[in-house]
Amino acid sequence: MAAAKKNGVNVGEKPSDGTSQASFDGRRRDSVVMVIPENDGNFKVKVGFLKTHHCYEITFTLPEVPGLGKDVCPAPMPSSHLCITDITPAPEGGLKVTCQYMTQEEGVLCEEVQLVSKTKSDVCVRVKIHARVIDRHYGTATLLEGVRCLAVALEYVCQEPTYEIVYQKL
Secondary structure (H helix, E strand, O other): OOEEEEOOEEEEOOOOOOOOOEEEOOOOHHHEOEEEEOOOOOEEEEEEEEEOOEEEEEEEEEOOOOOOOOOEEEOOOOOOOEEEEEEEEOOOOOEEEEEEEEOOOOEEEEEEEEEEEOOOOOOEEEEEEEEEEEOOOOOOOOOOEOEEEEEEEEEEEEEOOEEEEEEEEO
16 A cells, blocks of 8 residues: 655555545644644644643744744734743744743633844734633643643732732742
8 A cells, every 4th residue: 555645644545445544643733733824924823721820831833934034033022921932943944933921811812922034124923822721720731742831820929909920930
C-alpha cells in the first residue's frame, strides 16, 4: 500500500473494505497550539484550556509574513495579562513567539498582541490569543504542547480600588 504525506498526516490508499486510513506523526492535531491564518493577514492562536489565576508561558511559530521581515518587536499594548517575552527566527522559517499570559477570569477569552517591523514603520501583524479559561478549582486542564504553567496564585491582597495576586513559581 503506497502512502502520501501531507502536512504531517500520512494518508494511505483506501483499503478494500472502503474505509479510509490516516495516521498522524506521533501527535494529534488538537494536542498542540494551533496557529490559524486569517483572511486579513493576521493570525488566530488557539491555546486550549487554562485555569484562572495561573501564569502560563505560550510558545508558537508564525509562518513567514513577507512584509514584516525578520527584525520584529512587540508593539506596546494595553493588556496587562498578556505580554510577548521573546521573538526569534524559527529554524523552519517564520517567527517563534513566546509570551506570558496571566489568567484572571473564567470564560472564552481573546487577548491581542501586535508584532511590528523594526525597519518598516507601517507594517504590523495582529495575533489574537484564544483560550478557554476554567475555574482554578474545577478539574485539571490538560495543557497543549507549547503551553507551560509557570506559576499559581497563592493569595489575594485586596486594596481598594485594585487588588494584587501573589504567585508561586512552579
